[in-house]
Amino acid sequence: MATWVDLVRYVKAAYRVISEEDGELRILHRFESPFEELGEEREQVVVIHREVLDGKHEWVQIVSPCGLVSEIDLQRFLEEVGHTTVAGGAAIIGDHVVVRHSLPLENLDPNEFDDPLELVVGTADQLEEKFVGGDEY
Template sequence: MTTWTDVINYVRTRYEVLEETDGWLRFRLQGPDGRTQQVTVHHVEELHDGSWVEISSPVGWADKLDLRRLLELAGTSAVGGAAVVDGVALLKHTVPLEDLSIEHEFERPLKAVVARADSLEHELTQADEF
């Protein structure tokens, strides 16, 4: 059985953690061409069928980009959906925590969400703010 502590320890040993609370971690991954991308992992317990892990990565400030275009582009990806939280447009993906294979069911979607969010940020904002 995989626990939230297992996810925290996995992230801490592999990535530069920028901020952490009991329920989430924010960290940075290196991208292509010197770009970096922030990602947040939340422990979500309110969903039925046990605990989940939500992976989210920012695309840009919602009021500074074309949200319709973001939705169109996000819809072409196998992982992640677009959302706006606290004025930030995000790409998000959720995986069940119970019996989670961290290497396959966490790391693969994590890298896919982060790569796609960085690509969308670059395309929609021409910046590397997040």
């Protein structure tokens, strides 16, 4: 992949896109086992957003919400992120606490997108379960 258009084409072929706007895709990630084996279905919304740095460098930002700022003990949350996450970091966007990760689009291979996406979505879901106690996002 070398451009946002290339990434959009790839994401539409590989994932379930639930909405699309200029420079942004939203996908719904469904988790398989062990949740299916327990009779639970867990899902996580992921926002894939195009960023342009310095007016010329295309990046993609992968964002997944964990809960509302008002519902989360931010100190405990950030300590957990600091001890347990491999890819991504925590941020506040609007009223939501999110896990996000950014990647340059130039020369991006599918596995260089898929692996961080899986880490972000899995981390966000685990943090949501631990700090919010549900599956709202």
